[in-house]
Amino acid sequence: MDKTNLKTTLKLIVCILLATFILDKVIYFTFNFLSDKVLSGQAIGKLNHYIITKDTIDVVAFGNSRTNRHINTQKISSSGFNMGVDGTSIAYSATLIKMLPKNKEQIIIVNVDTKNAFKDSYSGDDVNRLNVRYHRDKIIKREIDNVNLDDYIQKFYWSKGYNGKVLGILKNVFIPKYDYRTYYGYDPIYVNDTQKQIFQNYLKYSDPEVDCLDSYTMNSLYRYYLKEMKVFCEENKKKLILITAPLYRDSCKEDNSKFTKILKEIDIEYYDYSDLFIENNLMKYWKDEIHLSNEGAEVFSDTLQELLVTPL
Template sequence: MNKDNLSYILKLTLLVVSITYALDKAVYFGLETLNKNVYTGASGGKVNQFLKEKDNLDFIVLGSSRANHHIDNIKISKKSFNMGLDGTKIAFSATLLKTLPLNKEQIILLHISPKYSLDSNYKGDDIAGLSKLYHQNNTIKNEYNTLGKNKIMNQIFWSLNFNGTVMGLFKNYFSPNYDINTYFGYDPIYITDEQKRIFKTVLENKVNEPCSNELKLNPIYEQYLDEISLFCKENNKKLILFTAPIYQDNCKDDDYILSNLLSQKNIEYWNMTTFFNNNNSLDYWRDNSHLSNTGAEIFTDSIKSKLNKLK
């Protein structure tokens, strides 16, 4: 290959890379503008609403679907938001907690799962749910980098951070399915008679799994627990961890281990897995770990009562 051909290839490559880079940034800033105007939906709108309102809240619920569907927060405080989101774990919730205002009195109710907190395979991948805010929010960026989730291609091509969420953003921009002025984050589950029948069949055929032989607090979980505990203590916030009811909890070892560890760390923890054990009506449940709206309202009343006793 002569020098002229090599020079041509290098110039062409540079041109293609430059155009690709420029197009990526154009697409990214277009999506960023779109995202800033979306306040509904799990693809990013709910997080946007939370970040918009967080400084004015006095009660916040964080966690997975078992926070989202189980705590009717507006019954506890009119200045509240339930930032529970399906499929998320400690990295997602702890990162959002760290965005809260400094030195402002707030109550944080964070759901934690004994099973997942002792899972040695957990790597904090759920923080990917905040990826589209990587270049917009320094707290999220720092947490992303600390977990080592800042892939080189995402650093170069920013629009990749919107992968898997674009259709949801467009849908919620042009056709939001609720009014954010009357939405406070809680998403109740309404069940049908058919769903109750299916759950009953599942219970009748359920095979109990033995407890794991290796029950040790995941280091990422422990790091986040220590960090958010310190953050709350330094910024006038009351942190309460809780575990929502489970219909049949066949392994209690993880509950005991987590309870003891949190007690040693002086972190308040309410393990309420057996809350419905004396009255386990199927009307209260969608499945083994999710309450129906009926069960959630009863559970919320209990949480409210426990919070009132702290005052």
């Protein structure tokens, strides 16, 4: 290739890159405009709802589906919000906690599943669920970068954060899933007769699984996030409480005892409710082995309310 053709090719490449860069930003800011109108649904709406209410709420619960489906924060405070999001873990929760207002008294409830704390495979990638705001929030950007999730394509093509979310955004813009003004983040599970029968058959014909880990050394990243939450809450007038929600049966208890011991050592308040229903394990309280029905969730929420009766 002669020099003339090389220069022409380079110019063409630069033009293509520039055009895609401009188009990407047009798409990005367009979807920012649309997504900011979404206040329903877990993908975007719940995060937006949290961002606009986080400075006024006085009780907030974090965690995965076992938070989202199990904790009615309205029983604890009329100014409570459940920020549980399915499929998330400690990195996601810790990042959102750091976005709370400084020097405002709040009760922070973080629901954790103890086995997850001892898994070597945990990499903090659940924080990537927040990448839609990577270029809009310095805390989210920092936390994503901190767990080595640097996505150099997204650094250049900002609209990549909306991949897989476009249909959900459009749907919730025009047909909101619920009225956010009466929604506080709590999504109880209402179990029908068929689901009850399926669970009963499962328990009848399946052997209880003994799912114990080979070792119990806490994942270093998990421990890091525990300490980060503790420091932030201590410095900003927040009461941090970790809990483990009920399980239908917990066949391996060593992770519970190890986790309890570690949290005592690092001085974090922790309550293990995994066996809350062990002496009164009514079928009506359960959807499956790890998820409570709406009836079970209300009983569990009453238990948390009794724990937190002391005002801020």
